[in-house]
Amino acid sequence: MNQTLAKPRSKRRTASKEQRQVQLIKATIRSIAKNGLSVTTMATVAKEAQLSQGIINLHFQSKERLLEETLLYVVDEYRCAWRKALESSGDSAVEKLVSMLNVDFDKRICQRNKLAVWFAFWGESRSRLTYRKIYAEREKEYKQVLNGLCREICSQGQSDVSASHIATGLVSMHVGLWLDLLLAPAEMNLEQARSISHSYLAVVFPDQFPGILRV
Template sequence: MRTGQSGSQRPRKERKTNADMRRRQLVEATLSSIVRHGLARTTLATVAREAGLSQGVAVFYFETKQGLLTAALREIYRRYEANWMAALDAAGPRAEDRLLALLDADFRPEVCSRDALAVWYAFWGELKTTETYAEIAADFDARRFDALRGICRELVSGDADAGELAEWLDTFCDGYWQKLYLFPSAHGPEDGRRALRGLLARLLPDRGAFAARD
């Protein structure tokens, strides 16, 4: 049988590559649609328009709007996790440096730009009513909190104190994201970084490394 380079007879690897590209294209279009239209008004049709594809292509790869939205949520969490893990990998062995790197990563434009925050808050508003979203968020959030608490254990004595410190720092980052989202003209990522250093200097006054930072 002849094996040409078009249609269903293309090599399997090429077909998979093209399929992966289409899925990525549709997920990116879903994120753009959420920014433009919000979660409720994002549909297969709005996503297809954003992607420059037919609605049938969106249905073929994801079947439903819910399938697209779930894939989009996984993708923003995947990027968020890759962001903080890369920051940790580059931070070196000192606990102070790793703690600052992990928390600083929350203020990188890849994860807290205006568009990114619009997507985050759109999904977070649905966590209580959409079990799938809640499960995805819990899975990714647990890994980050475990990493944060592990570093805190190196800086304070006792699991309870480490857990409490990690909770405070996590809550600070969440709260500052809210400032960035609601009042973008008054607060920026650099303000968040400065406030973070001030908080660390007060919570861990015996760690001069935090007070010495710019």
Template sequence: MKTPAPKTAAEPDARPDAERRGRKASKETRRQQLIEATIDSLAKRGYSETTMADVADGAGLSRGIVNFHFESKEKLLVATLQYMADEYAAHWRAALLKGGTEPATQLMALVTADFDRTICNRRKLAAWCAFWGEAKSRPTYQALCGARDEAYQLQIIEICRRLKDEGGYAYDPFTTALGLSAMLEGLWLRLMMGTEEVTREIALRAAHEHLASVFPRHYPRTTARQIEIA
């Protein structure tokens, strides 16, 4: 049998780096498993009834693994909320980019993105509602939700201001943007409640009808009815 030549200084063993990358990937994978299991538990049981044991069982991991990654239920929940906030922010910012430079196409892209199945589904809507219900008494939750809302709201206000200048509308951009955001949140709540008469498709159509009512020079109703949901 041929004996392998010994490695020289110019031939470093790559296995330690590969092993470290593998351990890092495994750690990130497990963290993501636990966060997804937390979202599932919040949707199924609610905030107060979710336990570390529920999350471990849902992820198919040992309870020791949960404690190793997050140490406490509160840290697990904060990480989950941070993940959801980051996911939503990345989602709407990507939609805004795809909307181009015109305010009308930007706003249409943002509104349509709010009903994309990747973020607008029963489990995530229920998880959001669980966190919103606790945010009043938990400053950390307020900070995470508030940062998400503030950036999004400022963008909507700016778009409404530009639409007003273009269309000669008489509305106030701030209150119009506030009403639009409240309407979208209300539709999310209807979808989370699971009423049969409100589907994502119907909710999106209602949102576009609202745009056609507030910005008639930019969104003809025939156009609003033709929008398809992802």
């Protein structure tokens, strides 16, 4: 924010702390996507960022903190995205739910590099309290909001499934669709995934989602 990018000529640059940290976090995301978390080293990240070896310890003190900050970055970006989607959507619960769910298949959020980060950390979360905390905290908030919306929609129409089951089912389905988008991009894309998710909405909320379907 502070430094203008006015001098493209100079070989060496000094950037603000915030700029460098984001640069390193983005490099970490790329390295995790390219090499996997267990082969992501200080060297692969530094190289990806085209910076020197020592720079990460300078800005993050340790590798562990870099990884935590990377997870935080991705998770918070996600949280900001669905919050904004809620704000800018229509007032009805149906509109809000659709906006919120569509974030999961938005081009800015649902990128394979970032999906790789989600799954990499999920894979390690069982054994790392810090990762689990970061994720669980955000997840709790997300599910609460989703639950509220589903309850509201359920109360408006006729549904054979409980709101909490629908909410959990939706979140779960999206995790699996992300896995397909990550590992089998030839057989799954954003439109398909969105369509499958909407199919589910159409059958659990037949009154509120009448015209969407028929695939």
